[in-house]
Amino acid sequence: MTETSPALRTQKKRTSDRREHRAILAMRKMTHLQREIEKGVRILQKGGVIAFPTDTVYGLGSDAFNPRAVERVYEIKNRPRDQGLPLLVADVEQLPTLAEPISEFAWFLARRFWPGGLTLVLSRRDSLTHHLASGPTIAVRVPNHPVCLALIRGLGKPVTGTSANVSGQPAALTANEVEQQLRGRIDLIVNGGKCPGGKESTILDVTCEPPTILRHGIIPPHEIDKAYNEYVEAK
Numbered sequence: 294m295t296e297t298s299p300a301l302r303t304q305k306k307r308t309s310d311r312r313e314h315r316a317i318l319a320m321r322k323m324t325h326l327q328r329e330i331e332k333g334v335r336i337l338q339k340g341g342v343i344a345f346p347t348d349t350v351y352g353l354g355s356d357a358f359n360p361r362a363v364e365r366v367y368e369i370k371n372r373p374r375d376q377g378l379p380l381l382v383a384d385v386e387q388l389p390t391l392a393e394p395i396s397e398f399a400w401f402l403a404r405r406f407w408p409g410g411l412t413l414v415l416s417r418r419d420s421l422t423h424h425l426a427s428g429p430t431i432a433v434r435v436p437n438h439p440v441c442l443a444l445i446r447g448l449g450k451p452v453t454g455t456s457a458n459v460s461g462q463p464a465a466l467t468a469n470e471v472e473q474q475l476r477g478r479i480d481l482i483v484n485g486g487k488c489p490g491g492k493e494s495t496i497l498d499v500t501c502e503p504p505t506i507l508r509h510g511i512i513p514p515h516e517i518d519k520a521y522n523e524y525v526e527a528k
Contacts, residue, residue, distance in 0.1 A: 381445055385403050405520050466487055468486075497517060
């Protein structure tokens with residue numbers, strides 16, 4: 294049996310030590326992020342406004358059912374009040390609490406693209422207060438990002454999901470970019486790293502026929518066309 298040389302044993306030990314060091318750093322990072330998420334939930338519960346990563350770009354979140362918190366989002370972004378705020382929910386089961394009626398095609402798209410980068414514009418429930426949507430529609434999405442979903446689930450309510458930037462300025466992909474635009478205006482930035490999508494969600498109005506893309510984003514038009522054709526053919 295061949296003995297391992299001292300040099301090789303030293304190299305293996307160094308490799309093992311590096312792996313252990315990286316594992317410890319990753320664990321500390323996860324623990325810190327979990328504390329930030331818990332802090333973010335507490336701030337949302339008290340009516341605060343926070344920024345957080347999503348699968349597209351950083352979002353600017355508040356408790357969607359808190360009128361004052363939603364008003365702060367408009368103020369922070371300098372966003373016109375006639376432009377409704379998109380909402381983020383944790384799963385499709387929350388959709389009927391916001392929209393009614395929901396077409397078969399809307400359900401088809403939700404099952405096809407959620408969680409993910411497609412925002413659906415739907416007919417809003419009459420019971421929703423005007424601070425959420427002054428018009429007849431509401432925009433909703435289920436994001437595909439663990440930090441964002443943890444915040445929504447922790448709050449137990451929909452969260453506003455507009456981009457964390459000043460209206461008219463570029464969307465933020467990192468916590469640093471959020472800070473550059475919104476420094477001092479918001480209560481917390483949950484730093485979950487760079488957003489993987491790098492582009493805002495695609496907004497699709499499904500209250501009309503055929504459905505209309507209101508904003509081109511991370512889901513390309515050909516994927517929506519393909520889904521629409523599959524739906525029509527299957528009927």
